[in-house]
Amino acid sequence: MSLVEVEKVLIVEGKSDKKKVLNVINEPVEIICTNGTISMAKLDELIDRLFLKDVYILVDADDAGDRLRKQFKRELPEASHIYIDRAYREVATAPDHHVASVLLSANIDVNAKYL
Template sequence: MNIDIFEKVLIVEGKSDKTKVKNILKEPVEIICTNGTISLAKLDELIELLFEKDVYILFDSDAAGERLRKQFKREMPQAAHLYIDRMYREVATAPEHHLATVLLGANIDVHSEYLERG
């Protein structure tokens, strides 16, 4: 993971979330997976790595995602939290146009065709 070349970093829960979001992004954004959980040591390491980066958090709208989000709010308060609509529950299953709209709302450039599909 070579975070130095990226200004923006997006933290997601799983690999399927990463794959889905990566296809939508138009600008270079480092995407980091927590794999649904993260140790305090690993989180501290991330905080050090991401000190001067624009950090965005995009987790599922379920109990596990909310627990993880609370942990990140506590340990990384400067991060911007992005939310998918609760009716989709998971980032990986949310429609691409919805994710594109959420990302664009955070000033992250997306491929316009994903916005048109909505």
Template structure:
């Protein structure tokens, strides 16, 4: 029997697998995390938009050129998405301390494991 994942209606879009793993270890609620794997084609973007229709969408990408490019693309194609930002000194989501990411996620009302809020 297949186990159903509870749908929260929230989606976080990140760049890479390491970003996804980092966020998965911090969040406490079931949220779909989609990886773009860097740059994204129009076809892939349309595919993502179709799957996230009617959901709360958060964009959490690196503070670098490719992340900024991706963010611009999402601002154009998904204007209703909420953009979350890590501190520029960390540059990459995967390199940011878990407590910093937890604070960023919590500010967007995403439930995080309390151990990262110390």
């Protein structure tokens, strides 16, 4: 059995966000949880590990998510940012079809039953 190197990495805030995304995606994607914040040391370590990978940022549409997104824009400018509708506020509580739609718009394959 050979191990496949995952080329796409999705950064989310928490475990419930990760669970939501895992429920709708249909391709191998590494999902990293920041648990709401990330230290500069951890971020530097992450940047080194993410070199040459497609990195996507999907955080909540609230103040904490906005702060985290700004930090990633500054420190990881090549990452693609995925936005949920502000009406849903949290990735974890957004409807599956909405999460699937925003992931698909970022070229992440999703299970068709959520579209």
